[in-house]
Amino acid sequence: MFDRIKSTVSRAVLSVVASYDAGGSGRRMRGWNAPSTGPNRAISLAPKVRDRSRDAARNDWTASAGSQRWVTNLIGTGIVPRAKRIKDKAKKEAAAALWDRWTAQSDADCVLNFYAQEALVTRSWIESGEVFARLRWRRKGSMEVPLQVQVIESDFVPQLDTDSWPGLPVGNKIRQGIEIDRLGARVAYWIYKAHPTDFAAGNINISQLVRVPADEMLHVFEPKRPGQLRGVAEFASVLARLRNVADFDDAVLERQKIANLFAAFVEKQVPTAPDGINPITGEAVQTEADGTPVVAMQPGISQELLPGEKVVFSNPPEAGTTYSEYMRTQHLATAAGQGVPYELLSGDIINVSDRTLRVVIQEFRRFVEQRQWHVIIPMFCQKVRDAWVDQAVLVGALPMSIADDAKAVEWAPHGWQYIHPVQDVQGKQMEVAAGFRSRSSVIAQQGDDAEHTDVERAADLKREEELGLPTAPVQGANGPAGDNSGGVSPGQYPDSKKAKK
Known part of the structure; x- marks a missing residue:
C-alpha cells in the first residue's frame, strides 16, 4: 500500500517540471510556427533579400x-597600418613609403585607392550582406x-550546391558556390566570368564559371550562426517595415494633395430633359464630350447658379495629429534594426x-569597434597586407628580414x-598624469601615429626657436598655465613618498 502511494506521488511530481513558456503550444503560442532550418x-532566399536591400x-x-x-563610422578616411615591430628606422620608413605609393594603385579597376576600397567593401557588405575581393x-x-585588389559583388558567386x-x-563539394574539402575548410570559390545579369538567365554551366583558389579570394561578411557560409543583407530585419512605412507615407502625401485641391460640386435638384434642354430656362446644358454636365471653375469667379442648384465643397480627410509620432516610432524601430542610433x-x-x-554615441562606437576588429580588419585589411608583403618580398621591394x-x-x-573637447582632453591629461595610460595610446586613439606626432612637435619647436616665436603655455587640466601635468603635481598621490610623510 505504501509503495503504491509513493509511486502515485512520484508520477505527480514528475508531471510538473520546469519549462519555457516560449516552447509551449498553448493558446498564445499555438500559431507560432518557427521552422528549424539550418x-x-x-x-x-538571400539573393532576393539582397536585391530588395539594394533597392531600398x-x-x-x-x-x-x-x-x-x-561606412562613415567604420572606415572614415581609412583604416591605416602602423608597422610598430620594425625597429630599423630606415627600413620602417621605406616600408611605409612603399605602402603609401601602392595604395594609389591598389584598385584593379583603376578608380579608387586602397582606403576608398575599404569604404566600398564596407558599403557593399552592409547593403548586400557580403562582398568578395580577388x-x-x-x-x-x-x-x-x-x-x-578587385572588389566583386556577391552576385558573382552563385548559390550553387x-x-x-x-573540375x-x-x-x-560545393556549397553556396564555395568549394569545401572533407574537413570543411574552404579551398576555392566558383565565380562567374562576368556579372550574371550581363548574359541571359539559364542553368549554370561550366562555361560561365571559373574556379578561384581560396587564397586568392577575400570574403567579407558577418556570420550570425555557426557554420553559416554566406551573408545576409543588414536590412533584412527591417525591409518589410521600410516598405510599409514608405507606402503609408505615400498614402498620406497623396491624401494631402487631394486636400489641397479646391474642388466644388454642383448638385441639381431639377433633372434635365432627355434631349439635354433645361426645362426651366429652355437652354442647352453645357456638357463634356461624354455628356457629363460641367460648370467652369476660374479663380475669383462669382458664378450664378440656376434655380434648384447648390454648391457643395469637398472635405477630404486630413493627415491626422498622430502622423508625426507614428513616423518617428517607425523610424526608431528601423534605426534599432540597423544598429544605428x-x-x-x-x-x-x-x-x-x-x-x-x-x-548613445558611446554605445554605438563600441559596436563599430567590434565590427572593425571582427570583420573589416581580419577579413579584408590584414589579408591584403599579408599578400602585399609576400609579393613585395618576392620581387625584392622589401627585404626578407622584415x-x-x-x-x-x-x-x-x-x-x-x-x-x-575641453572635458575629454582634460580627462585624458589626467589619465596620462596618473599613469593609467600612455600618451602614445591617447594619440593612437585619435588615429594618429605617436612617433610622427613627436617628430612634428620637435620640428615645430625647432622652427619656433629659429624664428624667435614665443611659445604659448599649455593650460593643464585644473592646473595653472604652463603646468602640463594635468593639474596633478608630484606628491599628490597617496602612494608617493611625499604623501606618506
Whole structure:
C-alpha cells in the first residue's frame, strides 16, 4: 500500500517540471510556427533579400542614411597600418613609403585607392550582406609591388550546391558556390566570368564559371550562426517595415494633395430633359464630350447658379495629429534594426540632452569597434597586407628580414571626434598624469601615429626657436598655465613618498 502511494506521488511530481513558456503550444503560442532550418538553408532566399536591400538603399532615405552612417563610422578616411615591430628606422620608413605609393594603385579597376576600397567593401557588405575581393597578381615590372585588389559583388558567386561538377576534386563539394574539402575548410570559390545579369538567365554551366583558389579570394561578411557560409543583407530585419512605412507615407502625401485641391460640386435638384434642354430656362446644358454636365471653375469667379442648384465643397480627410509620432516610432524601430542610433540616422536631436546623446554615441562606437576588429580588419585589411608583403618580398621591394614584422602591423582606424573637447582632453591629461595610460595610446586613439606626432612637435619647436616665436603655455587640466601635468603635481598621490610623510 505504501509503495503504491509513493509511486502515485512520484508520477505527480514528475508531471510538473520546469519549462519555457516560449516552447509551449498553448493558446498564445499555438500559431507560432518557427521552422528549424539550418544556417545555410535559412539564407536560401538571400539573393532576393539582397536585391530588395539594394533597392531600398537607392530609394528609401532611411536605408540610404543607415548605410552611409555605417561606412562613415567604420572606415572614415581609412583604416591605416602602423608597422610598430620594425625597429630599423630606415627600413620602417621605406616600408611605409612603399605602402603609401601602392595604395594609389591598389584598385584593379583603376578608380579608387586602397582606403576608398575599404569604404566600398564596407558599403557593399552592409547593403548586400557580403562582398568578395580577388587578389590580382600582375607581371613583375608593371608595378613596384605587382598586386591589385578587385572588389566583386556577391552576385558573382552563385548559390550553387552540388557534390559533382566538372573540375571538382574528388571528395570536395560545393556549397553556396564555395568549394569545401572533407574537413570543411574552404579551398576555392566558383565565380562567374562576368556579372550574371550581363548574359541571359539559364542553368549554370561550366562555361560561365571559373574556379578561384581560396587564397586568392577575400570574403567579407558577418556570420550570425555557426557554420553559416554566406551573408545576409543588414536590412533584412527591417525591409518589410521600410516598405510599409514608405507606402503609408505615400498614402498620406497623396491624401494631402487631394486636400489641397479646391474642388466644388454642383448638385441639381431639377433633372434635365432627355434631349439635354433645361426645362426651366429652355437652354442647352453645357456638357463634356461624354455628356457629363460641367460648370467652369476660374479663380475669383462669382458664378450664378440656376434655380434648384447648390454648391457643395469637398472635405477630404486630413493627415491626422498622430502622423508625426507614428513616423518617428517607425523610424526608431528601423534605426534599432540597423544598429544605428535614431539620432544619428535621422538627425533628430529634439529634447535630447548632451549626456543622453553621449551615452548613445558611446554605445554605438563600441559596436563599430567590434565590427572593425571582427570583420573589416581580419577579413579584408590584414589579408591584403599579408599578400602585399609576400609579393613585395618576392620581387625584392622589401627585404626578407622584415617580412614577418611588416605583416604584424597595428591597424589604426579613423579617430573619433571629441564630444566635449575641453572635458575629454582634460580627462585624458589626467589619465596620462596618473599613469593609467600612455600618451602614445591617447594619440593612437585619435588615429594618429605617436612617433610622427613627436617628430612634428620637435620640428615645430625647432622652427619656433629659429624664428624667435614665443611659445604659448599649455593650460593643464585644473592646473595653472604652463603646468602640463594635468593639474596633478608630484606628491599628490597617496602612494608617493611625499604623501606618506
